[in-house]
Amino acid sequence: MFKNYFNKFWGMFSEDLGIDLGTSNTLICVRKKGIVLNSPSVVAINNKTKELYAVGEKAKAMIGKTPAHIDAIRPLKNGVIADYEVTEKMLRGFYKEINKGSGKLAGPRVLICVPAGVTQVEKRAVIDISTDAGAREAFLIEEPMAAAIGAGIDVFQPEGNLIVDIGGGTTEIGVISLGGIVKTSSLKVAGDRFDNLITEYIRQEHNLLIGYKTAERLKIEIGAVIPLEEELTCEISGRNLITGLPVNITVTSTEIANALEEAGNQIIEEIKSILEKTPPELSSDIKRTGIYLTGGGALLRGLDKKLSNSLKLNVTVVEDPLNAVINGIAKFLGNFNEYKSILMSPENNY
Numbered sequence: 001m002f003k004n005y006f007n008k009f010w011g012m013f014s015e016d017l018g019i020d021l022g023t024s025n026t027l028i029c030v031r032k033k034g035i036v037l038n039s040p041s042v043v044a045i046n047n048k049t050k051e052l053y054a055v056g057e058k059a060k061a062m063i064g065k066t067p068a069h070i071d072a073i074r075p076l077k078n079g080v081i082a083d084y085e086v087t088e089k090m091l092r093g094f095y096k097e098i099n100k101g102s103g104k105l106a107g108p109r110v111l112i113c114v115p116a117g118v119t120q121v122e123k124r125a126v127i128d129i130s131t132d133a134g135a136r137e138a139f140l141i142e143e144p145m146a147a148a149i150g151a152g153i154d155v156f157q158p159e160g161n162l163i164v165d166i167g168g169g170t171t172e173i174g175v176i177s178l179g180g181i182v183k184t185s186s187l188k189v190a191g192d193r194f195d196n197l198i199t200e201y202i203r204q205e206h207n208l209l210i211g212y213k214t215a216e217r218l219k220i221e222i223g224a225v226i227p228l229e230e231e232l233t234c235e236i237s238g239r240n241l242i243t244g245l246p247v248n249i250t251v252t253s254t255e256i257a258n259a260l261e262e263a264g265n266q267i268i269e270e271i272k273s274i275l276e277k278t279p280p281e282l283s284s285d286i287k288r289t290g291i292y293l294t295g296g297g298a299l300l301r302g303l304d305k306k307l308s309n310s311l312k313l314n315v316t317v318v319e320d321p322l323n324a325v326i327n328g329i330a331k332f333l334g335n336f337n338e339y340k341s342i343l344m345s346p347e348n349n350y
Contacts (some may be wrong), residue, residue, distance in 0.1 A: 006163050010312040014031070014109075015030050015031065015032055015033075015108045015109075016031040016109045016111070016333050017029070017031075017108040017109070017110045017111070017135070018030075018031075018110070018111045018112075018113075018115065018326065018327045018329030018330055018332065019110055019111070019112045019130070019329070020078070020113045020146070020326045020329060021041070021091075021112055021113065021114070021126070021170030022038065022041055022079070022167055022168050022169070022325075023041060023074070023076045023077060023078065023167060023170070023190075023191070023192060024041060024074075024168025024191055024192070024296070025038060025039065025040055025041055025168065025195045026038075026039055026040075026041045026094060026241075027039075027323065027325075027326040028094060028098060028326075029326050029329060029330040029333070030077050030098070031330070031333040032333060032334060034330060035323065035330070036085050036098050037094055037098050037322055039055070039056035039094065039097075040057060040059070040060040041073050041074060041075070041076050041090065041147075041168075042055070042056065042059040042060040042063065042072060042073070042090075043055050043059050043073050043074075043075060043089055043090045043093070043177075044059040044066065044070055044071065044073070044091070045071050045073060045085050045086060046060070046069060046070055046204065046304055047069055047070065047071050048069050049166050052089045052093055053070055055093035055094065056093070056094070056097075056098075058215075058228040058262065059072055060072070061270070061339070063211070063212060064211045064212065064213070065172050065261060066155060073086050074140075074303065075087040075090060075320065077134070077144075077169060078115070078169040078170055078188045078192075079115040079167065079168075079169040079170040079172075079186065080114075080115065080118060080122050080125075080169075081122070081125050081126065081129060083295060084129060084263070085192055086127065087129050088132050088133045089125075091129065091130060091133035091134070092133045092134060095108070095133060095134050095135075098282065100217070105277065106137055108134075108136060108167060108191050109136055109137045109138075109139075109320055110130050110137065110138045111138075111139050111140075111141060111329055111332060111333060112126055112127075112130060112138055112139070112140055112141070113140075113141050113142070113143050113146045113152055113325055113326075114126055114140050114141075114143065115140065115143050115144065115169075115170050115172055115186045115237035116143060116144055116172055116174055116181060116184040116185075116186055116242065117143040117161075117170075117184065117185065117186030118186075122135070123140055126140065127140065128137070129132070134302075139343055140343065141158060141235050141329065141332065141342065142172075142174070142181060142184070142290050142342075143165055143167070143172045143174075143325060144163045144165055144172045144173070144174025144176065144181060144184060144343055145176060145252075146324075146325045146326075146328035146329050146332070147163050147165040147172070147292075147294040147324045147325050147328055148163045148174070148176050148270075148292070149320075149327075149328035149331050149332060149339070150294070150318075150320075150324035150325055150326070150327035150328030150329075150330075150331065151163070151294060151328070151331075152270070152321070153176070153293050154333075155176050155179055155181045155342070157177075157178070158178050158184070159176055159177060159282075159285050159289070160176070160177050160178060160278065160279075160281070160282030160283070160285035160286050160289070161175070161176045161177070161191045161271055161285070161286070161289055161292065162169075162174070162175055162176075162271075162272060162275075162286045162289075162290075162291045162292065162313075163175075163176060163279075163291075163294065164267070164291055164292070164293050164294070164295075164298075164307075165294045165295040165324070165325065165334055166190050166191070166192060166267070166293070166294075166295040166296065166297025166298055166303075167190050167295045167296065167297065167325075168191040168296065169188065169190055169192055170187060170188055170189075170190050170200055171186075171187040171189055171190045171267055171268060171270070171297065172184070172185075172187075172222060173185045173187065173271055173274050174188075175274060175278050175282055175333070176285070177282055177285075179341055179342050180342070182248055182278065182279070182282060183273075183274050183277050183278050185270055185273065185274050187266065187267065187270045189263050189267060189270075190295075190297055191216075191219070191296055191297055193213040193263055194219055194223070194260055194297070194300075195212060195216050196215075197259045197260055197262065197263055198215040198218050198219060198256060198260070199212075199215045200237070200259075201256075201259035202215075202218075202236075202249075202251065202259075203241065203259065205255070205295075206251075206272055207240060207241045207251050208238040208239070208240060208241065208247065208249060209238050209239045209240075209241055209250070210236060210237075210238040210240075210257075214236050214238065215335070217234070217236070217306055218236065218251060218256060219256070219300075220235055221240050221298075222234045222251065222252070222253040222256055223253070223260070223299075223300050223301060224254075224256055224257045224260075224300060224301035224302050225238075225251045225255055225257055225258050225261070225300055225301070225303050225306050226263040226301075226302035226305060226306050227253075227254050227257055227258075228253050228302065229299060231252055231253055232252065232253040232255060233250050233252050233253070234250070234251050234252065235248055235249070235251075236248070236249060236250075236251060253301070255303070260282070260300070261308045262305065264306055265278075267307075268306070268307060268310045268311065271291070271307070271311060272311065275311075278297060281345065286313070287313065288294060289314075290310070290313045290314030290315055290316055291307060291313055291314070291315045291316070292316050292318055292328050293307070293315055293316065293317045294318050294321045294324035294325070295324065295325070296321070296323070298317045298318070298321040299317075299321060299322070304317050346347045
């Protein structure tokens with residue numbers, strides 16, 4: 001009881017934060033203030049002193065360009081923590097950035113979004129790493145649920161809704177009804193996999209070696225999963241594998257569609273697998289409501305059409321798909337009593 005009074009007292013002097021701790025980007029929102037940080041999940045570490053050199057955009061700009069004593073690291077892979085210490089340093093850097101001049105007397109209470117398929121060990125790691133980085137308390141919410149709330153879906157209705165959230169490390173698929181996730185899957189085919197497929201395609205078809213940032217640029221500027229009515233092109237630079245010299249080439253959106261065909265088909269097959277396991281009453285709801293597409297991958301040109309044609313369902317790309325998860329977390333923080341029953345674990349109670 002004393003702990004509850006203590007937490008309420010200190011809660012008056014600290015902010016409630018929501019964190020979408022993503023493989024590619026970390027977004028942080030503050031209750032009643034909205035999104036206060038949207039930064040790449042990248043850290044630059046001095047490998048001699050082990051001190052934080054840069055975080056976020058500054059660290060991302062260093063990828064592939066660092067001297068021997070600095071490592072630019074992405075500490076999350078496939079939606080989970082791959083490097084505990086570096087992730088802690090990254091969160092500390094983000095907390096410091098958003099707390100400049102705030103004069104808070106206590107660490108924040110934090111609600112963190114994690115993939116639906118994480119293990120108990122991974123859940124514990126996320127909570128521990130956040131508290132070690134300075135949070136007073138940490139609580140977890142599943143990514144499909146947060147995305148559904150952010151998409152404006154009433155998750156407590158006795159109605160089936162199918163959410164497909166394509167992030168940086170994983171594609172989260174969830175059937176939601178009555179405030180819970182009925183069926184879920186976490187597929188390690190998402191933004192990072194798209195980048196790798198693009199890199200491999202350019203290497204095989206053009207004998208050109210490109211970096212992570214160039215592949216990401218191709219994905220954003222001309223990325224597609226089906227041939228487009230109006231062909232898009234993008235000029236890139238890389239190292240020719242035969243001559244070893246830097247050269248320029250022009251890549252088309254049709255080439256990117258060919259590169260990403262495999263990934264698109266894998267996502268379709270995973271959705272089919274979830275639909276096969278879904279109770280018939282919820283299946284009939286999904287036939288009527290269709291699929292809600294969220295996450296950065298939802299912005300790939302033609303993806304909604306490819307899914308719709310293959311699955312014979314309506315596919316809706318939600319408004320602001322990039323921020324659907326963090327918007328859902330922000331809505332949760334603003335209406336905690338309404339949503340508290342959907343926290344992942346019984347231990348996660350205010």
